[in-house]
Amino acid sequence: MSQKFQSAVHHRDDVSYVKLAGVIDEDNELTDLVDKIPAGTAVIDLGEIERINSCGVRDWVNWLGRLEGNTTKVVLVECSPAIVAQINLVNNFTGSGVVKSFYVPYFCPECDEEKVLLVEAGDMGAGPHEPPTCRCDECDLVMDFDDMPDSYFAFLSNQKKVAEAEKINGVLQEFAQASDGEKSKIRSRVGTTSLSGPSVSSLPSVPSLPSISRPGTGVGSSPSIARPGSRPSITGTGPGMRPSGQLGTNPGSRPSFTNPGTNPSLAAGAAAMAERAPIAAPPKSNTVVFVLIGVLVAAIVVLGILVLGK
Numbered sequence: 001m002s003q004k005f006q007s008a009v010h011h012r013d014d015v016s017y018v019k020l021a022g023v024i025d026e027d028n029e030l031t032d033l034v035d036k037i038p039a040g041t042a043v044i045d046l047g048e049i050e051r052i053n054s055c056g057v058r059d060w061v062n063w064l065g066r067l068e069g070n071t072t073k074v075v076l077v078e079c080s081p082a083i084v085a086q087i088n089l090v091n092n093f094t095g096s097g098v099v100k101s102f103y104v105p106y107f108c109p110e111c112d113e114e115k116v117l118l119v120e121a122g123d124m125g126a127g128p129h130e131p132p133t134c135r136c137d138e139c140d141l142v143m144d145f146d147d148m149p150d151s152y153f154a155f156l157s158n159q160k161k162v163a164e165a166e167k168i169n170g171v172l173q174e175f176a177q178a179s180d181g182e183k184s185k186i187r188s189r190v191g192t193t194s195l196s197g198p199s200v201s202s203l204p205s206v207p208s209l210p211s212i213s214r215p216g217t218g219v220g221s222s223p224s225i226a227r228p229g230s231r232p233s234i235t236g237t238g239p240g241m242r243p244s245g246q247l248g249t250n251p252g253s254r255p256s257f258t259n260p261g262t263n264p265s266l267a268a269g270a271a272a273m274a275e276r277a278p279i280a281a282p283p284k285s286n287t288v289v290f291v292l293i294g295v296l297v298a299a300i301v302v303l304g305i306l307v308l309g310k
Contacts, residue, residue: 003050005029010175014040015167016072017175021048024056030063039071043168045176047078047103047118052086057093064095073097075168077176078118081105081147087155098160100168104152106143108136115143121159129153 003022007029010017016037024030052060064074074097079087084102087093103116117134131145131153162168 007033009033009036011038012171012174014038015171016040016042017045017171018042019045019048019175023050024052024060026053026055026059028056028059030059034063034066034070037067037070037072041073041075041164041168042067043075043077043100043171044097045077045172046083047080049080049083051082057086057090061090061092061095064097068096073163075100075162077101077168077172078103081116084152084155088151094155098162099155100162100165104131104134105146106131106134107146108139108141108143110141111136111138113138113143114146121156122162122165124153124156127153127157129156 005023005025005028006021008019010019018033018037067074074095076083076094076097077100079099079102081103087099099121101118101120104119106115106117107113108115113136115134115137117132119132128149130149134143135141136143
C-alpha cells in the first residue's frame with residue numbers, strides 16, 4: 001500500500017530543508033509544519049510524493065499561503081510526476097514559489113520498465129521543450145517519454161529563475177544526500193523511499209486467481225479455467241456438445257475438432273455409452289393409432305354380425 005504522509009525538517013542558516021513523502025490527502029499534517037519553518041527560504045523536496053487528491057491540493061495551497069505570509073520564499077525541488085501534473089492543472093499550486101528540479105517519466109517497451117529522470121528546470125531552456133534522452137538500465141535502448149511534451153512541460157513557460165542557487169545546492173547536498181545516500185538522477189518510477197524505513201512500492205501487487213476445475217470429462221462436466229484471459233478447453237461426446245472440440249489458449253487461434261470415428265479412445269467411449277443406453281420405448285402416438293384401429297375393426301365385426309343375423 002501507499003505510504004501515509006511523512007515529513008522531516010532540517011535547518012541551515014536561513015534555509016529550511018523540508019522533505020515530504022507519501023500521500024498528501026485529507027490526513028496530511030502540513031499545518032503542523034508552519035511553526036517549524038521560520039522566515040527565510042524553504043526548500044521543499046517532493047520527490048517521494050506518490051499522489052495528491054483534491055483535499056490535499058486545497059491544504060497544500062493554503063499551507064504555501066501561510067508560509068509566504070511569514071515572508072518565506074518557497075523553492076520546490078525534485079517534483080514527482082504527480083506534483084508536476086498538479087502544477088499544470090492548478091494555477092496557484094506553486095504560489096509565489098519556483099520549481100528548481102523535477103522528474104520526467106520514461107517507459108521502455110522492450111523491457112516493460114518505467115523510470116524517472118531528474119531534470120533541472122534551468123537546463124530545459126526556452127520552448128518548445130523536449131524531454132531529454134534517457135536510456136534503459138536493462139537493455140540500454142533509448143526509452144520513450146511517458147507523457148505528452150506540450151502538457152507535461154507547460155509550467156516551464158512561466159518558470160522563474162531560482163535565486164541563490166549555490167546556497168540551495170549546498171543545502172541539498174548536505175541534507176538530501178545525507179538522508180537518501182548518493183542519489184541517482186534515474187530511478188524506478190513506482191518506488192519510494194521512507195523517511196525512517198526501507199523503500200515501499202507505490203503500486204499494490206495483484207494476487208493471482210486460483211485455477212478452477214471439476215473432475216470428469218464426460219457429459220455435464222464444466223471446462224477447466226487455467227488462468228485469467230485464457231480461453232477454456234471444451235471437450236465432450238454427449239448430446240448438444242461437439243465431439244472433442246478444443247478452443248486454444250492462444251487468442252486468434254482457430255478451434256480444432258476431432259471426429260470420434262478417427263480416434264480409438266473416443267470411439268470406444270461412444271460404443272460403451274451406446275451399450276449402457278436403455279432401449280427406446282415405442283412412441284405413445286403409435287400406441288394410440290393401434291388402439292383406434294382395433295376399436296374400428298371390432299365395430300365392423302359387430303356390425304357385420306348384426307346385418308347377417310337379420
